[in-house]
Amino acid sequence: MLLVLLFLLSLPLSLSLNQEGLYLQRVKHGLDDPNGFLSNWNDRDDSPCNWYGIHCDSATRSVNKVDLSNANVAGPFPSLLCRLPNLSFLSFYNNSINSTLPVDLSTCQNLLHLNLAQNYLTGPLPVTLADLPNLRHLDLTANNFSGDIPASFGRFVKLEQLSLVGNLLDGTLPSFLGNITTLKQLNLSYNPFMPGRIPPELGNLTSLEILWLTQCNLVGRIPDSLGKLKRLTDLDLALNSLEGSIPGSLTELTSVVQIELYNNSLSGEFPPGISNLTALRLFDASMNLLEGTIPDELCRLPLESLHLYENNFVGNLPESIVNSPNLYELRLFRNQLTGELPKDLGKNSPLVLLDVSDNQFSGEIPSSLCAKGELEELLMIYNSFSGQIPKSLSECRSLTRVRLGNNKFSGEVPAGFWGLPYVSLLELVDNGFSGSIAKTIAGATDLSLLIISRNNFSGEIPDEIGRLENLFDFSGSNNRLSGSIPASMVKLGELGRLDLHNNELSGGFPTGIHSWKKLNELNLANNEFSGKIPEEIGSLSVLNYLDLSGNQFSGKIPLGLQNLKLNELNLSNNHLSGDLPPLYAKEIYRSSFLGNPGLCGDLEGLCDSRSEAKNQGYLWLLRSIFLLAGVVFIVGVVWFYWKYRSFKKAKKAIDKSKWTLMSFHKLGFSEYEILDCLDEDNVIGSGASGKVYKAVLSNGEAVAVKKLWGGSKLEDEKIENESGDVEKGNMEDDGFAAEVDTLGKIRHKNIVKLWCCCTTRDCKLLVYEYMPNGSLGDLLHSSKGGLLEWRTRYKIAVDAAEGLSYLHHDCVPPIVHRDVKSNNILLDGDFGARVADFGVAKVVDATGKGPKSMSVIAGSCGYIAPEYAYTLRVNEKSDIYSFGVVILELVTGRLPVDSEFGEKDLVKWVCTSLDQKGVDHVIDPKLDSCFKEEIWRVLNIGLLCTSPLPINRPSMRRVVKMLQEVGPETQPNTAKKDGKLTPYYYEDTSDHGSVV
Template structure:
């Protein structure tokens, strides 16, 4: 047989074998492979979808019937991108299609109805836009539809009333408009109707909703409703959860709600209900376990009949309730959550509260309560949060609190408590916040137990009569972030162990009788932001090491006996507040402090001169002999020439030596094509080029030989460890390097570019693009803020939002910044915004995108989400809260923490003021002549972002969409009705009875 024939025969066998091998996959698998070909799969989650298999039943996300037909596709949080994979609808028995939290985009195609056997369809948290296909009701067996957190627009199709088996429809957080979909009230099979946070045309609640006789959960927050709850709601006999927050409902609270016999939860906060809570009708609500009527205008007393119910949770905060807290509450066996803060309640706390109930949260702050704290609050051993701020409670703290091992937060400030704090409270194992400020407590702090308090991050004891010294063992509280101990009777020296607290950001020991010197070890507090030692008996020289505190911006050492010169190191700080008055300082005031902002910083130091002080006396003798000065000048000039020559020679010698031997630099990573060398960067890192400091190092401006400017961040030698500890990373250095490498790969116009990273000796250097207009915080809260008009502020907001959207939704894995604030939003030459400073950023790798627990709170005061501060758990919703505060900053022009807010922060002040007075009372006066319509819409977006419930905050994708939609003329605009209430309307629908704000 000829060789050519044998070769041809072998080739035919190979082709036949491969053909059979390729087409061994059944038809179900071929459809899936076709769908895969239309998708981008950056995490390779579909890598086992192998065309060489016989069946797809073992592939990731695939479930098959016994006969081998695909019945379910579940690929949540898989980072898949591309259009909707229509090939899925060719699977004849597919009943479940679940693709939430991916990056699918374009539109939901009308031929999705080809998936004729679907019962479950979840496309939530993607990028779908356009209208909802009207063909969906053609899928006759559809039971569950979830399209929340997309960008769907237009009206909900009227044909949706044709669904016959649909039980759940969730369209929350989209851009739907038009009239509220009354057609859905024909779908009597519905159990969950969730349409919150859309842009429906304002109108009353449709009475037809009473036709939904099987509905159990109705979430219609922010749907544009006004008027009252219709009487037809009495027909909703199975309703257990009703949420109507963020609408404009008016009138007295409807009695009809109290007829719901299966009602488990009511949330009607942020409406305009007024009048008294109904006194009767509560006894019919035998299934009621949870009720939240917070943030309304209810008056009168708390109904005794209500408190006799077997409640698990009662929230009546932020109303105008008066009278006593009913004693019957103490007899509720299931009560674990009681929140009545911000009312005008009076009298004692019920004596047996907590005796029979597993009380976990008790917040009675800002009422007019008096008497003592009941000793039974933690009798069931479950109490976690005890918050009683701003009452007139008195007596001693019960000793039983010291036995309450479950306690995490104790806040009893602004009362009249006296005596000593029980010693056991100082040793509770889980407590992270102790707030005893502004009471009459006495005794000393020696009971602080170094064996307990493992999680303590805040001690607030200002405004009491604590005496004695600060115990040396306070240095063992390794997670301490804040220590407020001003206005007490503390004596002795400041213990050196205090300066071992690497996470300390605030140290306030003012108004005491402390003596001695400030230890040089203070320079170890690299994260210290505020240092207040005013009005003590401290002496000695001010340590120059204070100038090594990289993020210090508040320094008050006034009213002591410090002497000597003002240390030169202070000139390197970027201080918003400096007060050295009332000491015995001498010498010249450094030129950096010759500014109006420091005019009163040096009063009461008669030996100081320079700046605003005329006391510098020139040497008359030196002025009298001009010839001698001329001779000296000649000698000095000659000496300078000689020194310059020597320096030049040494410099050239070292340059040649480095060229021959190699510079002692180990290159870490270059992320872009660079036009400069590491050696050039090193030579530009001097104190004259410092432009700021961060939590982990100094920042320098380096002007390169090619004329380009870069920003160089030089990390402290211990910063890596400190940052990891602070962020709860506790990871080895290679993990940190991996994260830096990942950040270096980021390519987004709204995130500061990291040019390169490298090591030089013990230093780690990060080289970023230079942002000539500094930070948003500096621009907004300085005299330069007047230069930022609304159009510029809005542009900055959109830019920053798009940067965060990229981090949350486009990075794999997603990145939570954890320190979003105006000072970390930098501005380029055109005022384009960039997100910066990833020193405490955290990768979220959890499969279900849940929150992750941290060891300490990272972030900045006023920006930290309440659940993060309370629970130390973080996810992307924490960033959204912080970004909401940034929105409020730009709208109000105010800082997140301001003395005029009293004990509140910006978020609380804005919410309270808007609810009580309206939106015009919070807008920055500098924006008086700007577009109020758009400003109000942006303000509303900010209020959505700071929602106290993380689940109710929009995603970053939704925030960007809302900001972009706020410039569209057809969006809702506020109007003022005859009764003075603010409700939304469309410009074309605003009647003569209302005027646009």
């Protein structure tokens, strides 16, 4: 009886939940809630007002707001919510709502705010959204909506914000949006619209405050009608193909705070009247074709950030720039500006970054640049600046990067300047600086790159340099440095490059150089070093460049040198003696040992000091041997030689008539020199498409030759090679044509160089630059993987990203590689990365209609993007997924597919392991734990690139920027977030050469 009574008492509670609560219960049952955010949606409550994400009107207790942002719920859109009669706010921001939106949403009559951004919604935009009479805020950012923007959207009555960023909308940018006169914010950025003009009708949106049309495939001119948007605070038309001049009507936007026009094809001069923009804080017109002078009236505005780099501006920088009280960022690199910098620049401005590289500036560095104590980056390379470094800069403790190379500076560097505590890069190369390296350099504890070559520095290298624990590159060649290498330098465990050639240094190697475990390049040529070459040098496992020529080293060559994989070895012009190590007793290394009279080996020009008496002792024996051999040899060989010569001449005449050479660069060799090297002993690789040979030419240079298989090796069907590559068709023809068409036109430091191709009817050869360190995949996943320390891996990731970014963004039309993987990233002698193997590359459809479908899959197991495997759609996002897998390889040290993963691939294994075991289980244990935070940030970039939805993957240009943000050489810039100026990062495109 007691149990029955308890049951009856509980029954009214379970039946007391109101109708709105019952609707929400049904919504809960239709959603997947892995994190239990909806666990307190209890059907025993009488009202849902205290449930997670549910808000009710205080008077009526009716649900008016459902906010499940960031709740990680999944499932189709719950249209049942529209039955809540007073619902005015609905947000599923950043969840996994999938499928399509219901066609009829008109039942949500009271809805004011609808935010479904960052989900997986697909299909067309519902026409009926415009039938919501009270809707003011509509945000569908970062989904997979496709097709046109419905014409019904022009009927919105009260809409104030429309955001459709980052979808797959591929129609035209419609003019009827100009009918929504209530709009305050219109954001259509990052959609693959058909090429089209900015509709002049947008000028009717007189209430508009924010207009973002970034990367919308816009062409033509900026319409004058935009000048009517008097309330506009933010105008972003970047990353399009707009042309013509900046319209004068834009000077009427008196409320505008940010104008971003970068990366278009705008030309002409600035319009007059720009001084009307009294609210302007950020102006970015970089990467256009603008010309003329930088107007004085622009520099009189209260700017915070001015970016005009990569244009054609001439003349002086106006003096009025010194009166900008808020200016913290000034980027003017790669123009044709002349004259001197204003002498009071920085006196009234909290300058953080100044980049005037690649111009024609002259005069001295203004002493006031760091007057506010904020300056972090000073980049002035490739100009004609002169004079001395002002002493005021030696007190600028905020500096992190200093690049003054390739100018006409002179005099001594102030002592305090050497020891700035936060500088990671100090580049003074190619100037006339004199004096010595001050002992105060001990204070530069963050210094990683010290580049002071080609100056007049003298005196000894101070012992204090051994305290720079982070020093990676010390390049001081072509100076007048003297004395010995300080013993303290053996403490530099991070040292990767030591280049001190062409100085007056003396003495021997310091004891303990075995601690230079990361040393990749050692160049001490043309000094006065003496003593023996230490046996320890053979323990420097990653050393691949060694030049000790032009010194006074004596004794034997250490046998330990045979342990090294050297791409460059030069010990010539010393006093070395004894026998050559067997590995180097070959003709190819002969020039590496010349000028050492005591060295002996079976090479011409060596061992000239052997005594005449010893030669005479063997002379009688040699004569006897030659006479006896001559009797037997001449009789038989003369006939054979005559026959062989006739055969060789005939064969060569036939061969020469067969080969056709097509060159893409100026060549220093012929096709016959290449053919002579196609020997099995020179094979360095083999795969489905053919063999790869290393060919050492007569000039000493090496090239790689890919010989494609003949037709018998490949049938016209889908095949899978040893590394998991999946391709189809006659690869001999298709792959060869793709490789030649693609690489023959490309010129980029991170794309492998195709020197030429040689063809006959039944054989095809591709001749590339030779990459001494092979492929990233072979090196990373072999026993030598431990040699790739984190900074080298990071550099490889940045290099490869820049190569792919060039293909996607700078080639016209863009190129999709389709087989990005670690085995197709080759490494030069400095571990610089080159993207290679374009046998399945395709150009993106130039019509703008979106990704092109291919007939078959091309790619490699573990690297193929999910959508590519099912839809066969070719676009840049497929490459980005594959590159993300490469990043995960670099971070984890694991293969993309491994039996340890079971049914999973590397991407799924990383995600699962992070959830269950944490980041320490994922990171390669061979990597130094001191870089853990940096590695974690790169891992996040890899996970972003491998997002299941293509729309959520960043562009390769953005990937490059994000990777550079991770490195120690980047500092914050300014960009926009939610309409406000916030920290952001730009690529420092003024970096050059090995200092990148």
